[in-house]
């Protein structure tokens with residue numbers, strides 16, 4: 001299974017280093033064979049000699065150049081980073097990235113062979129508008145994306161469940177994942193208010209290949225428990 005932590009705009013470089021070390025120690029001491037990914041804040045990217053795959057939460061589709069506030073592959077290469085999160089709802093809705101911008105980023109990093117964790121998910125209004133409306137909205141997020149890309153991981157994250165403590169029912173997760181599996185053979189993660197208290201049951205849902213965790217992953221002991229659940233289920 002794939003267990004991923006999106007640290008968002010949290011943890012300093014020093015805290016991140018300690019966090020990654022704690023995870024690595026846990027993984028080694030418990031013979032964990034799951035794929036563990038961590039996406040630190042950009043300024044916390046660093047050398048990594050652990051078993052954990054470090055990814056970037058965002059990067060511009062460029063090597064380098066005049067893109068104020070952005071980083072390119074020169075900066076990722078410095079730390080051997082070959083994993084990127086694309087299409088996260090906070091980037092779509094807070095930063096304002098359009099599907100067009102997202103597709104350009106996807107294609108650029110796909111061309112370089114990066115592991116791409118591609119996020120999709122609907123706002124509450126779309127879910128409440130019924131199945132057809134909701135699937136139409138989600139399908140638009142697949143437009144322009146190579147769903148057969150070999151290094152693709154998809155994360156289904158209902159927007160209304162992110163950072164809110166609300167989660168869909170297990171039945172809802174199961175039926176959505178069943179639908180989404182028809183669109184792509186890529187591993188499919190669930191994300192949105194996954195906590196140590198519900199991770200086990202979410203991971204046990206059919207067609208859930210892992211989880212993408214935000215706030216609850218900030219506590220290394222909680223995240224380690226989730227890794228352990230995945231290990232037990234595998």
Ligand code: PGA
Pocket residue numbers: 006157161162163164191192193194212213214215216
């Ligand atoms: P959350 O965030 O676990 O805090 O809901 C998940 C995410 O945004 O990836």
